[in-house]
Amino acid sequence: RFVRAPFSEAAAFDEAGFAATVATAVRMLDNVLTATVWPLPQQAAEAANKRRIGLGFTGLGDALILLGLRYDSAEARDFAAATTRAMRDAAYRASIELAREKAPFPLLDASRLLDSGMARRLPEDIREGIRKHGLRNSHLLSIAPTGTISLAFADNASNGIEPAYSWHYTRKKREPDGSMREYRVEDHAWRVWRARGGNAEALPPAFVNALEIPALEHMAMQAAIQPFICAAISKTVNVPEEYPFEDFESLYLYAWKAGLKGITTYRPNSVLGSVLSLEGAPQDLDQSDPDRRIRIGDAPQVALAALRWPHRPKLTAGSPSWTYMVEAPGNRFAVFVGHVENGANQPFEVWVNGERTPRGLGALAKNLSMDLRAQDRAWLKLKLDSLARTPGAPFQMPMPPEGTLMPVAGNVSAFAKVVEYRCKALGVFDGPEGETPLVDALFSRKEPKSGVDGTMSWTVDILNPTTGDDFAMFVKECILPDGSKRPFSVWLSGAYPMEFNGLTRSLSLDMRVIDPAWVGKKLRGLKDLPEAQGDFFARVPGSEKQAVQPSTVAYVARLLIHRYTMLGVLDPEGYPLGGGTALWSDPPSPEAADRSRVRARTCPECGHPSLIRRDGCDFCTACGYSGACG
Known part of the structure; x- marks a missing residue:
């Protein structure tokens, strides 16, 4: 409100207008004390004797952005200190004027007040005014948590002295009929930037959110304004879950040396609870738990480096391949298995082709190619056995090398049988089994079963009008021993x-590898997979926008990446948050690898793991829910 010409070289703060508003606000708050009807006479007496008020401000973080100042810069702290000093001086002058007009607060001892640390820092003209006329209010200034006020009355400006936590989020409101209505909520400074033609994908350097600011810089902002506040300051320092104890110790020591009255830190920890073992008979879930996900009792630590070639190898001299034609009712397609000859024949890719190739089989071949390149024969055998049992339209297929008829459950089964035959012919399964890094990294070899009480799942509808695909995708989820939530199975209906x-x-098995780098790599390989005459227009996962999707399979992969992102496992590009060890190469971007994350808890309103501590209160960045404070 007081920033003039935002996002320009002429951007400035209206100091005179700010001071005038402070004076009006002091008079208003003093009138509120007089008009308040207190429940108890003791409360009325306490309020009348001290006439304590708590004037503060909100929107400091957004004001800094509008002025082009980074929250964690010395210039921003200088501005905050100067603005708070101006608020203090205007508030004390207004209270002196009220004391002259009405009367000082009854318990005023002017000599004792002027000898206090706060009053000693006041300008001499204000101190002289207190000596002559007294002061209307014993306490004047306090920076309170203002999340609701900022949302309701300040166009969702940043709260109090806090920086913005996120630039936009979806708020869910429960209607009288019990239904939920979604609202898109955007940060004030972000809206102003866009309204002035700014690119939301290329924000100026001043746009820095709470999680991008080091803990000591949060504390430094509070220290900059503390000398000018006579009561307390609400300020939350969000730190990552892995924040070391030594850094905590230093943070509180610095805060004490800086003269802070108090400092609040928030470090989330993993959700703890009783663990259900998957061994033995399936156990029913705790019906009293609203978050009824299967709990995994034990899990391996990490997958070892398992890929010989994370990508298809570049073979300058080419590579041999073997081809087999599958003829099924209504379909006719060729299966190609490529291998390299380096002492032992190593298959490294499989693909399909043909004018009547079943839709989706090419995506499966791409997925299975990564399994062929893994240094784990037991894993490959597990995959092929699972695919061979996939139901479809059964038929009799002549198996190589002699054409003996074999019943297969459908096209997927035939595909798996052909690939298995070629792997056996190349000697893949001969000799000792060797290391099994991927099989060892499964937190459940078989799909966990929930029992009669059910389990939680994530469901999304998918419609591709171009191809006629119209189905629901179900993603079943479990809770690992460290409290994190992970998908373990995906299936379709429609x-x-x-x-x-x-x-x-195939993806369901990939999901159960403890290291999310594995399934992330699989999904990244599918999220841009095109299909001839199969592209369509649909909503971008996690956004209100719509865009062209390359194919139904690509959209499925993008939705799965989005779900992993909602659970805090993968970033929006499909790379693991916190790093991964399953792959020898293809690491995430430096930005993703260096990102310091603050893990959130599950929101009781919308169920997303997006409940964080902000302004001393629980706040959900997904739906806007506000919960317990203190």
């Missing part, structure tokens, strides 16, 4: 090619 079931079977 109108779609039966061959998609092979892809979901």
